Amino acid sequence: MINLRPLPSVMYFNQLFTAIVKLKRFNPHSTIISLFRQLELFGIKPNMHSIGILANCYCHLGRIDFGFSLLGKIIKLGHPLDSVIFNTLINGNIHSDKLPQAAHLLNQILKLGFQPNLITYSTIVKGLCRIGDNVSALTLLNKMQSRSHFKPDIVIYSTIIDSLCKDRLLQQALDLFSSMKTQGIKPDVVTFTSLVRGLYNSGCGDEAKRVLTEMLDSNIAPNVQTYSMLVDMFCKDGCVDQAQSILKHMIEKGVTPDIITYTALLDGYCLRGQMEDAENLLDLITKNGCEPDLFSYNTMINGYCKAKNIDKALNIFQEMFRKDITPNVVTYSTLIDGLCKANRILNARKLFKEMLAAGVTPNVVTYASLLDSLCKSAQLDEAVKLLEEMEDNGVKPNVVIYNILIDNLCEAGQLEDAAKFFSDLVTKGLQPNVKTYNIMVKAFCKKGLMSEAVQLLTNMEEKSCFPDGITYNTVIKGFIQHNDFPNALHYRDIMVSNGFEADADTFSLFTGLLFRDKELLRKFIN
Secondary structure: OOOOOOOOOHHHHHHHHHHHHOOHHHOOHHHHHHHHHHHHHOOOOOOHHHHHHHHHHHHHOOOHHHHHHHHHHHHHOOOOOOHHHHHHHHHHHHHOOOHHHHHHHHHHHHHOOOOOOHHHHHHHHHHHHHOOOHHHHHHHHHHHHHOOOOOOOHHHHHHHHHHHHHOOOHHHHHHHHHHHHHOOOOOOHHHHHHHHHHHHHOOOHHHHHHHHHHHHHOOOOOOHHHHHHHHHHHHHOOOHHHHHHHHHHHHHOOOOOOHHHHHHHHHHHHHOOOHHHHHHHHHHHHHOOOOOOHHHHHHHHHHHHHOOOHHHHHHHHHHHHHOOOOOOHHHHHHHHHHHHHOOOHHHHHHHHHHHHHOOOOOOHHHHHHHHHHHHHOOOHHHHHHHHHHHHHOOOOOOHHHHHHHHHHHHHOOOHHHHHHHHHHHHHOOOOOOHHHHHHHHHHHHHOOOHHHHHHHHHHHHHOOOOOOHHHHHHHHHHHHHOOOHHHHHHHHHHHHHOOOOOOHHHHHHHHHHHHHOHHHHHHHHO
């Protein structure tokens, strides 16, 4: 185009650059900025459309400051400022998680006498919902309804309803859904899909079905997102056969499944241990021209690990490299956990080193698997070293990590070391949970340190971490085993008054003791 004489109009270059922007997977924004510079060298002056494209590119690269510099260029070229450039800059701020700056820009626009249009409002609402500020989004919606020249449209309503559903504010979402219909705005497939998903994920299955029925009765055809959601819902409920029927139905209706639909069904097969069906589906995905992605492979690896077929999981892992799919922390953590559970600790450690070499940062789940495996193989010193290494690598251990270590130290009879780690929890700003306390109570009872066990019970209540049935049963058994029947009875009464029952072991110890001691039996009956 730049070799043609005369040179084409800037409009043709704008059309070309607009097309290039849509090739998002090629990260085209830097390229377009460079091409525009070349145009200016050839004397082709940008128009407002060109500047809008440029501003959008700068915003996508996070250089909103360069986007703002274009305002001066617009004035210099003699073009009037318009809402398009302002909307682009507001959107850029929001995509860069700079909502206060976006709000400030909106206020400045109003002071300059520009009237925000529907796109401006939609952009601000989207930003507010993105940070979970539903209250401000609803406030802006109300302002639009009462004052604005632009009434809220289906996009604004659907954005807020989706945000409310994600935050489990279902009644508010349903109220807004009703209000929207009262205002004469018909819900579309996006609105219905958000509501059905939100209701289902919150355990309101019947209400979700009601909304889905309303959608179908309104002659609104489900789209690929709706079908994918339904496949996922049925699979999570263990109804894989119904999920298969949904997939078949959507194809018959001319809706092409995407990788999300297929992966949802893949997950259903893996959850049920139907790995042969999962393999067949993986082949079908490829045949249908839909490439399996990272999530698909992670699902398969998890399925094989759960089915205790670690070698097959490792084969899938190697296939990822052949397909140029880079494993992430979930991939490595799943495999490391599978290897640990298969007692292949050396392979797990080797894969852990490969993970670090690949630049993938381990998370708490990765360390928990390795730590648990080291403890179970009586390598407690190695486990303690791993905990230190974890902290050195900037991964903060959580209470689950400490529970693994404390439990295994107690089982190994290293009560003092376990007590030290228990104390470390508080100094590191972590709150022991009921499982942590139960581990320590059990260890004290086993050693006959009943006063320490009782003290822990008191500490639990002071920290609002209330004892459960396991705690009480452990203490009662401890007293019986150390021939302190009065205290056993005392804590039995407390346990029952708190709504818990004796387990089989506690009951067996009680009856065994009672029938050995007739005086105790008489007192117990009285």
